[in-house]
Amino acid sequence: MIAGKIPPLSRRRALQAMAGLPLLLAAGGTRAKETLGFDELYKSFGVLGLQFSDKVKRLSGQSVSIGGFMAPPLKAEAAFFVLTEIPMSLCPFCSSDADWPDNIVVVYLGAKQTFVQYNAPIAAQGTLEFGPWTDPETGFVSQLRLRDASFDTV
Amino acid sequence: MHVTCGFYGSGEPTSNDEASRMRKLLLALVSATMLSGMAQAAAIYPLDRATVLAGSPFDFKVEFDGVVKPEDVKVTVNGQDYETVFGKKAEFVAEEKGKEDKVLGSALILRGLTIAQAGHYKIEATAGDQHKQVDWEVYTTAATPKAKNIIFLLGDGLSVAHRTGARIMSKGMADGKANGRLNMDDVPPVAFIGTSSTHSIATDSANTMSAYMTGHKARVNALGVYADRTPDSLDDPKVETMGEALRRQTKKSIGIVTTAEVEDATPAAVVSHTRKRGDKAQIVGMLYDVKPDVLLGGGSAYFLGKDVPGSKRKDDKDYIALFKDAGYALATDKVELDAAAGSNQDKLLGLFHTGNMDVTLDREFLKKGTVDKFPNQPGLVDMTRTALDKLSKNPEGFFLVVEGASIDKMSHPLDWDRALVETIEFDKAVGVAREFATRNPDTLIVVTGDHTHGVAIIGTVDDDKPGTEMREKVGTYDNAGFPNYEDKDGDGYPDRVDVSRRLFMAANNGPDHYETFRPKLDGVFVPAIQNEKKEYVANEAYKDVPGAVFVEGNIPRDEDTGVHAVDDIVLQAAGPGVEGLTGYMEQSDVYRALADAFALGAPKK
Numbered sequence: 118m119i120a121g122k123i124p125p126l127s128r129r130r131a132l133q134a135m136a137g138l139p140l141l142l143a144a145g146g147t148r149a150k151e152t153l154g155f156d157e158l159y160k161s162f163g164v165l166g167l168q169f170s171d172k173v174k175r176l177s178g179q180s181v182s183i184g185g186f187m188a189p190p191l192k193a194e195a196a197f198f199v200l201t202e203i204p205m206s207l208c209p210f211c212s213s214d215a216d217w218p219d220n221i222v223v224v225y226l227g228a229k230q231t232f233v234q235y236n237a238p239i240a241a242q243g244t245l246e247f248g249p250w251t252d253p254e255t256g257f258v259s260q261l262r263l264r265d266a267s268f269d270t271v
Numbered sequence: 272m273h274v275t276c277g278f279y280g281s282g283e284p285t286s287n288d289e290a291s292r293m294r295k296l297l298l299a300l301v302s303a304t305m306l307s308g309m310a311q312a313a314a315i316y317p318l319d320r321a322t323v324l325a326g327s328p329f330d331f332k333v334e335f336d337g338v339v340k341p342e343d344v345k346v347t348v349n350g351q352d353y354e355t356v357f358g359k360k361a362e363f364v365a366e367e368k369g370k371e372d373k374v375l376g377s378a379l380i381l382r383g384l385t386i387a388q389a390g391h392y393k394i395e396a397t398a399g400d401q402h403k404q405v406d407w408e409v410y411t412t413a414a415t416p417k418a419k420n421i422i423f424l425l426g427d428g429l430s431v432a433h434r435t436g437a438r439i440m441s442k443g444m445a446d447g448k449a450n451g452r453l454n455m456d457d458v459p460p461v462a463f464i465g466t467s468s469t470h471s472i473a474t475d476s477a478n479t480m481s482a483y484m485t486g487h488k489a490r491v492n493a494l495g496v497y498a499d500r501t502p503d504s505l506d507d508p509k510v511e512t513m514g515e516a517l518r519r520q521t522k523k524s525i526g527i528v529t530t531a532e533v534e535d536a537t538p539a540a541v542v543s544h545t546r547k548r549g550d551k552a553q554i555v556g557m558l559y560d561v562k563p564d565v566l567l568g569g570g571s572a573y574f575l576g577k578d579v580p581g582s583k584r585k586d587d588k589d590y591i592a593l594f595k596d597a598g599y600a601l602a603t604d605k606v607e608l609d610a611a612a613g614s615n616q617d618k619l620l621g622l623f624h625t626g627n628m629d630v631t632l633d634r635e636f637l638k639k640g641t642v643d644k645f646p647n648q649p650g651l652v653d654m655t656r657t658a659l660d661k662l663s664k665n666p667e668g669f670f671l672v673v674e675g676a677s678i679d680k681m682s683h684p685l686d687w688d689r690a691l692v693e694t695i696e697f698d699k700a701v702g703v704a705r706e707f708a709t710r711n712p713d714t715l716i717v718v719t720g721d722h723t724h725g726v727a728i729i730g731t732v733d734d735d736k737p738g739t740e741m742r743e744k745v746g747t748y749d750n751a752g753f754p755n756y757e758d759k760d761g762d763g764y765p766d767r768v769d770v771s772r773r774l775f776m777a778a779n780n781g782p783d784h785y786e787t788f789r790p791k792l793d794g795v796f797v798p799a800i801q802n803e804k805k806e807y808v809a810n811e812a813y814k815d816v817p818g819a820v821f822v823e824g825n826i827p828r829d830e831d832t833g834v835h836a837v838d839d840i841v842l843q844a845a846g847p848g849v850e851g852l853t854g855y856m857e858q859s860d861v862y863r864a865l866a867d868a869f870a871l872g873a874p875k876k
Contacts, residue, residue: 162581162625162641163603164625165591166579167580189805204797216532217583218626219581219583219625248578249580251577256585258582258585
């Protein structure tokens, strides 16, 4: 189902990952000029909705690198995967009572790329897009996306 | 609450080869049985031994194995043609389709059937050599209500260990005697409740609360329906919910208060009909249809149209606006909840989080979780008090469900400190309800859980025991002693959970994980994460916590967290109508006692 050899998640990486994203962003983001952290996506959270940050609006349409974790995909051949701030302990695609956090980024890959171990820290680069969009194939609605993206393990 | 892959959240399609293989295998087995056994139609819904409230609408369905001719179908009720007894003709479906248009067989469906006459009903269905028989009991209730109000307090996953732990943590213990009593300690235990589901001894929060709120057992993940064989989650045979029965028979107000999303399984069960609890967007619509007068909790993401960042809907429906247009005041934080409590608008929608609300330990003490994003969330106690203020204005009375949701949500990830503090909070809500009942003795109070967890307290962990190995610091028997939690400010919560001699609580099941023997002060415990083989492996982030030991899992590797137990639940109750709750009861029997207290099945005059 998932091609290629998958490097095991090293303890160092896991700890780095838990320790904080700035470290990851420094390590990743080689191709994109701008980096965006999960704590920079929204300027406000509220019961009646979230508001995109000025940085997201400014970087829209530009090449951006975001560090995070690849959630287990909907299916192996899916055109997109979900990037999360922290590793997902539940699988919303497969568990009826699990649900996505509200600050996910959906990553559409530009070219086929072997998926890494889920929940391993990665840096994804692509063209930033914000606003609601429904994936035509799966009906999955997203608010923030990277288009023509690629990713590196960090 | 956890279910394994197989039922899909948010209606997402998925490819799961394992599941597909399993389905094929099961189909093969079913066919084999059919060939050898014959003579059994697949199913009649409601199932055998169903108990049905007289006058309550429900869907009647017969599923035949394979395609049958309509002229070969014969259905009788107590030996008479069903149409004569039911007064309605069922729709014949020649071919029900499964996944990939596979023909499952023919079916008869009669929606919205009601039976007014109490008694035993023997339903027989035949087609060719297929034959199936079920027996139902239709029951009436007292002609006049015994109780004006019912407060149904449900600790999700509330097991005996949770209440023992909450008591010791909150009140302390000396010389073997508790130094104080929980509020729930003075509500008499009256029954043991069997929580099993229609297809399994094991159970989840959907089918369990559904049984309490409909009087019919359901399948895991299902709410207000019998799970049928078709893939559509919204076409399964329905049974009436408590919310609907109250609207049909009374002018009472309805309140739902939870620390989870209001469209989560437990609150949803008061009004909903779906095979799949994950149909949260549709469940919000079902809440809107019944319009509970007071609806407080989290889960605003499913009330927002899809264009609003933070929304989890796939359509443009703005349920915030719809509820407001229907006369609801809206509260989105503690301050607005207080303001709403003082206003004379009787309908109140309070949504305090886009998802599940933060747990008490994070909200009030550690400020972890999402408390930075939603800093002014009220707790269960404030919500319960406001709900009672509002609902009690109705001279006809009310039905209020109060759910301490995160006792369960913290027990799944084996985060016992958070689960126990949630239990203390739930107990304080019980205290508010008891206070109300003291002033209003025409109120029936029920305190129970929906299912248990495989959890127990076996002693203490004492940091001051010699050595570095945490395992050696576990005190059992005489060596456990008493924990040294303190509550100097007298708020009922321990001033800190990370004391030097603390409770040692553990589950009898779980995924691979590291036991750290310590409270998780930085955030909820994440015992295991999924790897590329979709197996849950121990979360390495806890490996280097001093003294942590690896605990090998004993449940399948595709299960992410600890699971529910099959053990009975304790049900406590006091007030008018309590006599209907006694001994061992199936969860579905509890509904009958509630319906009787409210005379929901009073014989037609």
